[in-house]
Amino acid sequence: MIRLVVVDDHPIVRGGLRDTFANAxxxxxxxxxxDGAEGIERAxxxxxxxxxxxxxxxxxxxxxxxxxLRERCPSVRVLILTTFDSESDxxxxxxxxxxxxxxxxxxxxxxxxxVRAAARGESVLAPSVTQxxxxxxxxxxxxxxxxxxxxxxxLVANGSSNREAxxxxxxxxxxxxxxLQHIYDKLGxxxxxxxxxxxxRRRLLT
Amino acid sequence: MIRLVVVDDHPIVRGGLRDTFANAxxxxxxxxxxDGAEGIERAxxxxxxxxxxxxxxxxxxxxxxxxxLRERCPSVRVLILTTFDSESDxxxxxxxxxxxxxxxxxxxxxxxxxVRAAARGESVLAPSVTQxxxxxxxxxxxxxxxxxxxxxxxLVANGSSNREAxxxxxxxxxxxxxxLQHIYDKLGxxxxxxxxxxxxRRRLLT
DNA sequence: CTGTCGGTCCACCGAACGGTGGAGGCGTGA
DNA sequence: TCACGCCTCCACCGTTCGGTGGACCGACAG
Numbered sequence: 386m387i388r389l390v391v392v393d394d395h396p397i398v399r400g401g402l403r404d405t406f407a408n409a410x411x412x413x414x415x416x417x418x419x420d421g422a423e424g425i426e427r428a429x430x431x432x433x434x435x436x437x438x439x440x441x442x443x444x445x446x447x448x449x450x451x452x453x454l455r456e457r458c459p460s461v462r463v464l465i466l467t468t469f470d471s472e473s474d475x476x477x478x479x480x481x482x483x484x485x486x487x488x489x490x491x492x493x494x495x496x497x498x499x500v501r502a503a504a505r506g507e508s509v510l511a512p513s514v515t516q517x518x519x520x521x522x523x524x525x526x527x528x529x530x531x532x533x534x535x536x537x538x539x540l541v542a543n544g545s546s547n548r549e550a551x552x553x554x555x556x557x558x559x560x561x562x563x564x565l566q567h568i569y570d571k572l573g574x575x576x577x578x579x580x581x582x583x584x585x586r587r588r589l590l591t
Numbered sequence: 592m593i594r595l596v597v598v599d600d601h602p603i604v605r606g607g608l609r610d611t612f613a614n615a616x617x618x619x620x621x622x623x624x625x626d627g628a629e630g631i632e633r634a635x636x637x638x639x640x641x642x643x644x645x646x647x648x649x650x651x652x653x654x655x656x657x658x659x660l661r662e663r664c665p666s667v668r669v670l671i672l673t674t675f676d677s678e679s680d681x682x683x684x685x686x687x688x689x690x691x692x693x694x695x696x697x698x699x700x701x702x703x704x705x706v707r708a709a710a711r712g713e714s715v716l717a718p719s720v721t722q723x724x725x726x727x728x729x730x731x732x733x734x735x736x737x738x739x740x741x742x743x744x745x746l747v748a749n750g751s752s753n754r755e756a757x758x759x760x761x762x763x764x765x766x767x768x769x770x771l772q773h774i775y776d777k778l779g780x781x782x783x784x785x786x787x788x789x790x791x792r793r794r795l796l797t
Numbered sequence: 798c799t800g801t802c803g804g805t806c807c808a809c810c811g812a813a814c815g816g817t818g819g820a821g822g823c824g825t826g827a
Numbered sequence: 828t829c830a831c832g833c834c835t836c837c838a839c840c841g842t843t844c845g846g847t848g849g850a851c852c853g854a855c856a857g
Contacts, residue, residue, distance in 0.1 A: 531803065544785035546843070559806050566845080567803095576813090576845075577784040579750035585791035737833065752813070765836050772815080773833095782815075782843095 387504045388432060390416045392424030392450065393439040393466075398489075402437065402466075405493045412500055421450025428454055428461050435503045438483070440467040440474055448481045455482035462503040466496070470511060485509040530571060535589055537564040542581045542590050593710045594638060596622045598630030598656065599645040599672075604695075608643065608672075611699045618706055627656025634660055634667055641709045644689070646673040646680055654683045661688035668709040672702070676717060691715040736777060741795055743770040748787045748796050 389412055391402050399417050406412045416431045418424035421438075422445045428436050436454065440447035451463045464485040465478050475486060484503050487496065488511045499509040530538065540550040547565070551558040569575060572583040584590040595618055597608050605623050612618045622637045624630035627644075628651045634642050642660065646653035657669045670691040671684050681692060690709050693702065694717045705715040736744065746756040753771070757764040775781060778789040790796040 533804065541784050542788035544780050544782060544788075546782070548843085556804085557806055559808090560804070562845080563805075566847095569845085574750050576750060576752075577782075578747050578787045581784045581787045582748035582750075582791070582796065585788070585796075590788065590791075739834065754813085762834085763836055765838090766834070768815080769835075772817095775815085 387412045387500060388415045388434045389413065389500060390418065390424065390428045390431060390433040390436045392418045392421065392427075392436060392442075392447070394419050394442040395439075398439070402496075405496060406500075408493075409497050412497065421445030421447060421453075424450050425454050425457065429458055433461055435462045435464055435500050437466050437500070438463050440465060440469065440478060448478055451478060451483050452481040462506065464499060464503045464509075466491075487511050530568060530589060534564050534568050534571075537561060538568055538580060538584050539590060541565070541577050542584060593618045593706060594621045594640045595619065595706060596624065596630065596634045596637060596639040596642045598624045598627065598633075598642060598648075598653070600625050600648040601645075604645070608702075611702060612706075614699075615703050618703065627651030627653060627659075630656050631660050631663065635664055639667055641668045641670055641706050643672050643706070644669050646671060646675065646684060654687045657684060657689050658687040668712065670705060670709045670715075672697075693717050736774060736795060740770050740774050740777075743767060744774055744786060744790050745796060747771070747783050748790060 389406060391399050391414055393399050393402070396419075399419075403414050403417075406414050415433065416427040418427045420442045424436060424438065425445075427433070438447045438451060445453075447465065447467070451465070454461055454463060462484045463482065464487065465483045466487050466489060467474065468489050470486075470488055478486060484506070485499055485508050487499055487509065491499070491511065502509045536554060537550055540553055545553060547558050547561045551561045554561075565577065565580070568580050572580050572587075574580050574583055581590065595612060597605050597620055599605050599608070602625075605625075609620050609623075612620050621639065622633040624633045626648045630642060630644065631651075633639070644653045644657060651659075653671065653673070657671070660667055660669060668690045669688065670693065671689045672693050672695060673680065674695045676692075676694055684692060690712070691705055691714050693705055693715065697705070697717065708715045742760065743756055746759055751759060753764050753767045757767045760767075771783065771786070774786050778786055778793075780786050780789055787796065
């Protein structure tokens with residue numbers, strides 16, 4: 386029996402999911418929550434196997450909740466169920482440790498199969514989500530800049546030369562160059578201009 | 592006699608302004624409004640010469656109202672009177688066609704002189720506002736890249752070197768350099784990386 | 798305690814870039 | 828008709844950048 390916790394800020398959605406899983410004899414909805422913090426609590430308390438998590442919620446959002454839950458209860462599988470499949474939603478969720486990512490237009494049948502797969506530790510992704518992911522994997526080192534690297538990139542975007550960025554961060558020019566090389570590798574580019582462009586596309590820069 | 596309409600969402604402010612202008616024998620407050628849409632209506636209906644416009648208001652804000660009013664009644668002078676002088680407030684207001692921009696800490700005397708100036712078609716700006724404006728004017732052509740320049744900037748953002756961009760556009764490398772120089776001038780930057788950053792900030796790039 | 802990761806730093810080199818000051822052609826609108 | 832904006836192109840020069848292949852340190856996890 387798979388113990389499921391549903392986390393979504395809309396009571397309607399929670400009701401719909403409860404109904405859906407009422408038809409499955411191997412899945413039982415043991416708890417519900419209206420925001421991330423509550424979801425973590427319920428999942429831990431009720432010994433959930435799988436958590437169905439919405440992303441956009443008031444208070445603690447789904448990404449933060451997923452990360453926190455993975456930290457505290459690594460055995461719990463988090464399956465994202467949301468309306469949005471933009472890159473800026475998908476990537477942080479996966480990074481945070483979600484095992485799957487479905488869209489709310491999924492059929493009840495798909496949903497149940499996904500929950501069973503998640504319980505077994507397998508990943509299920511909506512097709513459009515797969516695309517985004519492929520795009521990331523193609524770039525080795527996958528898009529996660531360190532804090533320092535983000536600082537450097539921001540300075541470069543603001544017009545700093547390597548020398549100026551070094552002065553701003555109180556480090557040597559050589560370090561700036563090293564950071565930039567790492568940034569180029571991670572973003573899959575070859576110069577500062579396109580690194581800045583990638584930074585904006587991935588919402589790393591403001 | 593200068594016919595003035597006051598647009599501000601705070602009744603207190605409107606009252607203060609009415610008092611202020613009661614002492615001027617060449618200015619008469621013919622109407623008031625609490626938001627932009629109402630302000631446009633009043634200004635047109637009452638044949639205003641000058642409109643004193645707040646920027647931050649519920650409903651239609653001052654910038655939108657200024658633009659709409661300039662569109663419908665080009666003879667009406669819009670004088671911004673607000674608390675804020677940040678670049679993000681000032682520039683849109685000026686662009687929208689405001690003839691002057693004062694801050695609410697202006698003295699009554701200054702205010703009246705500004706209204707008279709506006710009625711004559713002259714511009715009066717608060718000192719700090721002038722600074723912002725200079726910063727923009729210093730960049731000639733201000734922010735309007737030509738189609739060709741946008742193409743070049745897009746290519747650079749996508750990682751092209753000057754040589755590659757030249758090949759892509761079937762022109763010489765020298766032309767790319769010239770375009771880039773123009774782009775730097777217009778955007779107020781000194782290198783391709785920050786040009787790309789500005790491009791994203793101004794939504795010229797995708 | 799031994800990898801691994803993040804951050805710092807070094808040297809060298811060729812290539813690319815940015816700055817400057819031009820110039821000519823072409824179309825549009827005053 | 829003439830000025831203006833836009834696009835194209837040229838030469839020269841110093842500076843900066845990007846590429847490579849290292850190196851050391853501290854922190855943290857396995």
